[in-house]
Amino acid sequence: MAVTEAQTTSSAPSPRPPRRQVDPRYALGRTVKYLVLFFFLVVVLIPVYVLVVTSFKGSGDATAARAWSLPTVWVLDNWGEAWTTLAPAIGRSVMLAVPASIISSILGSMNGFVLSRWRFRGADVVFTLILFGMFIPYQAVMIPLLQLVLGIGLPSGVPTLIMLHVIYGIPITTLIFRNYYESVPIELIEAGRVDGAGMLRAYWSIVLPLSIPSFVVVLIWQFTSIWNDFLFAVFFSSSQNGPVTLALNNLANGSILANYGASMAGALLASAPTMLVYILLGKYFIGGLMSGSVKG
Template sequence: MTVVTPAELTAPLGAPLTLEPAKGTSRFSKGRTAKYALLIFFTLLVLIPVYVLIVTSFKGQGDASPARAWNLPQVWTMENWTGAWQALSPSLWRTFQMVVPAAIISSFLGSMNGFVLARWRFKGADIVFTLILFGMFIPYQAVMIPLLQLMLGAGIPSGVPSLIILHVIYGLPITTLIFRNYYMSIPDELVEAARVDGAGMLRTYWSVVLPISIPSFVVVLIWQFTSAWNDFLFAVFFSSSQNGPVTLALNNLANGALLTNYGISMAGALLASLPTLLVYVLLGKYFIGGLMSGSVKG
């Protein structure tokens, strides 16, 4: 960008004009270049392991080795993907059976908790909310053995049923927090109008509050889906290779292929991460928007 100086505006006709660059243009250009350079650098830093993962998944057994990790496959093959799919497909289906109900149930329970704690105040509501949040800070490892004894004593089958219950319970603190913050941003007049029309607590929640809770539901569903999908600790304690989720099957696949076939382990890792990747790619913008929707009281 260039500007014309006042002296040039009063110069005689026919005199040559000299255009000077606008002040700050060079600095802005350098700053923008540095910003994009940093973004490209960190993008490459993140994508380097992804490159190794993808390339190795298409290598044959003799071609996949740490010494040739950066090289392209000598012969591109789909054998690793076929073997990984055969090994992981049953556990992938079990994981969907576990993750979808756990995410939906914990989201609805967190929504009801958040509405009551935000809009239907009662004596000791803040204490109850604090106790619910306290569950977020208890390390899972500290309660794993008593929790296992409790589940066995209750006669709950291992595998998908146990994991659904556990992810619903341990998802309540974060879902309650997100929904409570969102419902605190809802105008008081909206809830008061429902009360004036004679709506009780449940009617207000179902007919007024729930229809406008889509942004928060998107956030907690994505959060719970990815958290339950990627969980490994609960899977180890409360399931086996015959009835467990994909994380447990992937661990068994990697141990079985240790030092013999890196390609099938890489293909299995990509298969196991594909659902969560698709969720964030397709719904990522709604996830950010839902997080921001309850950040400011309106």
């Protein structure tokens, strides 16, 4: 009988924990937050909807009056025309953005390490002067810069654009790496000094392996900025040797009767690499930004 009672007692269902009461104000605040986020999502996606829909419309269907309407007949000719026009320029943009991003990131990393850990007389002044390059509008120096490039005899095209983007990318890359290296514990570098590591050895063996999060941030930032640049492309290249932004502008303004479908398809093709980069590496971008925001 005792065993039976014990089994009956053990097999009885345990009482459920009391349900947690949700504060009505908290529930209302969460609902409002999601509604606001959904509203801004719709606002951001409205241009994307117009781009995608118009890219599949024929020439007579792609008008301002029917911008919100679905295509009467879905066509793919616009995508073929856009790809034929932009494919060479997309290749040139890749040859421009990839090496310029890598070179400017490496130079910014070296500058940031020296300015953060190897203090010398006037280091703050040098850092301030480097940062001035971030606040000078490109439009203010474009004419003198063009005269300088022509005076030196540099040809227009991708090599000149690489040099210019590397130079103008040094201030922002130096700032990001310097702030990141300030969070690296000084004890690591001191331990390297005790073991006989000089400045270059400490950078190569200790600091550089820790710089992956910051490199991800800088590479994404530089790649996006260089890929989307139009001002340098107008002044220092042509439609035959320029990047995709210049070719896209020529596609949109190249005929008297604008082909809105081909222009929209070209805009989607031109923006696809940067969107792909952010989709694949977006979480690493945010993580890299946060990794240098807290002193460690």
